[in-house]
Amino acid sequence: MTVQRQERYGWCPGIAVFGLLAGFFLALCLDSAVWAATTERVVVNRYSGLAIEGFDPVAYFTDSIAAQGSPDFEAREAGAVWRFRNHGNRASFVAHPEIYGPQFGGYDPVDLGRGVTYAGNPRFWLVVAQRLYLFGREDNRDAFAAEPARFLKEATERWPALERGLAQ
Missing domain, CATH: 1.20.5 (Single alpha-helices involved in coiled-coils or other helix-helix interfaces)
Structure with a gap:
């Protein structure tokens, strides 16, 4: 032109x-x-479909470590693929997913207490009263460890309303 x-x-x-x-x-x-x-009832990697980034949820209890699971030992539960280190861990999880799965679907309980759903990082974790909790930040894990009862009370009160807002 x-x-x-x-x-x-x-x-x-x-x-x-x-x-x-x-x-x-x-x-x-x-x-x-x-x-x-951020609209999942269980924190899942949207690209791989893996719950808690492929870490073995049972290993937190049995070995007290955050350990990667193997593609050879997988199970489907709550719309996610869970990986395990061995057949025994897989069998334990399949029998009792409500015990071994992270509480609040893997969302950070400290942030839930504030009314926010923030995905937990499987590297920042605690087992308290035989339940697994994942945290989005190391600071949140440390604060929770100091006063778990307070944070659990707040998170438990807010979780039902927040959970309803998440996709099924």
Whole structure:
């Protein structure tokens, strides 16, 4: 296009409208992607489908460590794939997922007490009263360890309402 024709037509409003619509839909898609990552009843990696990033939930109890599970020992429970270090851990979990699975679906109980669902990190964990808790930050784990009764009370009160807001 020549300079004279560019000056004659000026700035095209169609391009501006297209840009605005494209930006709006891009923002909408990004917002729904973030929403999808945080709308699960059990914390699951949305790309792999693994619960608690493939860590063995039974190993927290039996070995007192955060240990990666093996693809050779998997089970499906609560819409997620769980991995284990050995057949015995898998069998224990399948028999009692409510005991070995992380409480509050793997969400940080300190943040739940604040009314926020924040996914726990399987590397920041505690077993308290024979239940596994995962924390989003090391600071939260340390605060919880100092006063578990207070944080559990707050998280337990808020969890039913927060859980209803999560996808099924």
